[in-house]
Amino acid sequence: MKTAVEIDVNSGIGTAVMPKISHSRGYSCSMLNNTQPFSEIFDPAQGQPGLIQEIPELRATKILECTQCGKCAAACPLVLSGFSFYNKRVIQTIVVGFKDLILNDSSIWACQSCNRCTEVCPMGVDPFEIMLATRRMAVREYALPTTAIEGIKSLYDTGHAVYISEAGIPRKKLGLPETPPTTTTYHEALLEVQTIMKKTVLAELGLIPMGVFGITERL
Amino acid sequence: MKVGFFIGCNTAFNRPDLELAVRYAFPRLGVELDDLIGQSCCPTSGTMPSIDLVGWCALGARNYAIAEERGLDMITVCSTCFGSLVRTRYYMLTNRGIQKQVNRILQEIGREYKGISRVRHATPYLYKEIGLEKIKEAVKYRLDGLTVALQPGCLTLWPSQLQADKENDPFHPQILREMCEALGASVPGYSRLLDCCGMGAMRSTDMERSFYLAERKITSIRTEINPHLIVTGCSSCLIQLDTTQEFLQKRRRIYYEIPVLHYMQLLAFCLGADPEAVTSMSRIRPDRVLLDLLLRYQ
Ligand code: SF4
Ligand code: SF4
Secondary structure: OOOOOOOOOOOOOOOOOOOOEHHHOOOOOOOOOOOOOOOOOOOOHHOOOOOHHHHHHHHOOOOOOOOOOOOOHHHOOHHHOOOOHHHHHHHHHHHHHHHHHHHOHHHHHHOOOOOHHHHHHHHOOOHHHHHHHHHHHHHOOOOEHHHHHHHHHHHHHHOOOOOHHHHHHHHHOOOOOOOOOEEOOOHHHHHHHHHHHHOHHHHHHHHOOOOOOOOOOOO | OEEEOOHHHHHHOOHHHHHHHEEEEHHHOOOOHHHHOOOOOOOOOHHHHOOOOOHHHHHHHHHHHHHHOOOOOOEEEOHHHHHHHHHHOOOHHOOOHHHHHHHHHHHHOOOOOOOOEEEEHHHHHHHHOOOOHHHHOOOOOOOOOOOEEEEEHHHHOOOOHOOOOOOOOOOOOOOHHHHHOOOOOOOOOOOOOOOOOOOOOHHOHHHHHHHHHHHHHHHHHHHOOOOEEEOOHHHHHHHHHHHHHHHHHOOOOOOOOOOOOOOOOHHHHHHHOOOOHHOOOOOOOHHHEEEEEEEHHO
16 A cells, blocks of 8 residues: 555544544544644745646646635635635645645545535636545545545445444334335345446555455455 | 435435425425435545546446436435536536446446436425425415524535526525425525535534534524524535534533424425424424424314
8 A cells, every 4th residue: 555645643544543532622523633734834846746737637627727816715614614725725735736735634525515616716617626636636645534434435335425224213113114225225236336336446446345356354 | 297216325314204204295296206226325525526536427327327217307305415416417418438438337237327317406396396386285284473594505506507406696595495485484584594504524524613613503593583493405404403503502602402404394294294203303303393383273
C-alpha cells in the first residue's frame, strides 16, 4: 500500500483507529483534524507543479475556469461551520500545488454535497465536482476517514451505505416487511451490485475486502 | 398513474415510519407505487462518488435500469438520493463515453441504461402531477390554525439547472410552502430558511460543527416564528432536526423542542393515517399537535 503523504497519526485519516472522542465544549465529536492547520506562511514556489492536472483526470474538468471570486465560499456550509478547506480554498490550494495540506485535513470529507456552490458559481466551475475529484485524489493516497471506508464496505456488503440490521423490529411493528424490497431482500440483486463494484477502481485500490486480488475478510 | 418508489437507506432503516407514510399517501392520491425490486443505495456521495465517476454512474444506472424495465419514473423522499441520481443521469446523458463504459459494466449483470426514466422528488412530483386542488379535496383533516416552519432540503433546490421539477427561483422556494398551505397550515418565512441542516457527511465527520448548524437553524425558527411543527421535504433533514434538539437540550443550548415531520408524514396524517404509526420513529413526539387537531373532528 503506498502512502505518498505523511499522515498525522492523530488525524484518523487513512488509519483504522477508533474515532477519537474529545469533550471540548461538552460535544463528543471530531474524529478528524479540522483545526485551522497553518500559521506559517507558505512559499508558493514549494508547491507541487502540475497538481492541478490531476483534477480533470479525476473528472472535474472546469477547475481552470475558476477566478477565485468567492461566491461558492459565501454559500458553503463548510465555511459557516468553520472548516478549513472549503470549495474556493480547495481549488486555490490545488492550483498552488499543496496536496498534503488538503489531504491532512478532514474538510473535503465534510462536504455536504449540497450543490449550493455549483448553483451560484458564475463561471460554471461546478465546485462540488472538484470537491469530489479531490476526494478521489485523496482515496488514491489512501487518505480517507474510517467512516468513509465503513460506508463503502456497507455498500458492498448490503447494497446500502447506511444499513441498520435491527431495523427489522420497528419495520415489522409498522406492518412493513422486515427488510425493504432492496438488495437486503433479494440476494441476486446484491450480487449485481457487487459485480458492478468489482469492475471499478475500488477493486484495484483494495480498500475493502471484495474477494478479489486475494483480499478477503479475515475472521 | 404509477411511479417507482426509490426508498433510500435512511428511510428504509432509520425512518420506516416515513416509508409507511409514503405508502399510505400516494395510493390515496391516485398514484400506485412500484417497489423497484432489487434497488440499492443511490449511491451516496461518501461512497462510490468519492472513488470513481464511472462506478458511481454504474450503480446509479442499475437503479435507473430497474425503473426503465418497468417503464416508470422514480420518486424519492430523500434529497441525497435525489441529488445522486440526478447527477448520474446528467453525466451519462451528456457524456456518451461514460454511458458506454457504464453499459459495458451493466452488461455483466444483464442490464442496460437507456436514459429514459427520471428521478423526481416526491413533494414536487405530487405538486406537478396531482396538483394542489386535488390534494385539498382528498384530505380528511385540515391544519387550519397550525404554524409550520419549512426546511426544503439542499439537493431538492440545487443544482436547479439539472432538475426536472425545479423551482422558478430556488432562492425563494415555493413548492413546499404551497403544499403545506394546501393542507391549511400557515407558513411564515424565517431568516435561515435556506441554511443547511448539518446532516450528512458533516455529521459523520464532525458532530460539533454539524450540531452548530442545526442550532443556528432551530434557534432562528423558534425566535422568529415559534411554529407548532418543522416540516421538511428531506429524510436527512428530518433525522438531523429531530435528533439534534435532544442533544442541544442536554447541552442547555435550547430550552424547548419543536416536533419535526417530513411532508409525506404530515400529508399521510391529513389523509387519515394513524398519527402514531406514521410518526412512530420521531424522537420528539408530535402527538400533542396532531391529536389536538384530531379532537376538532370528534
Ligand atoms: S464561485 Fe466559481 S469562480 Fe468563484 S471562486 Fe467559486 S469556483 Fe471559483
Ligand atoms: S457542495 Fe460542498 S463545497 Fe459546495 S457548498 Fe455544499 S458543502 Fe460547500
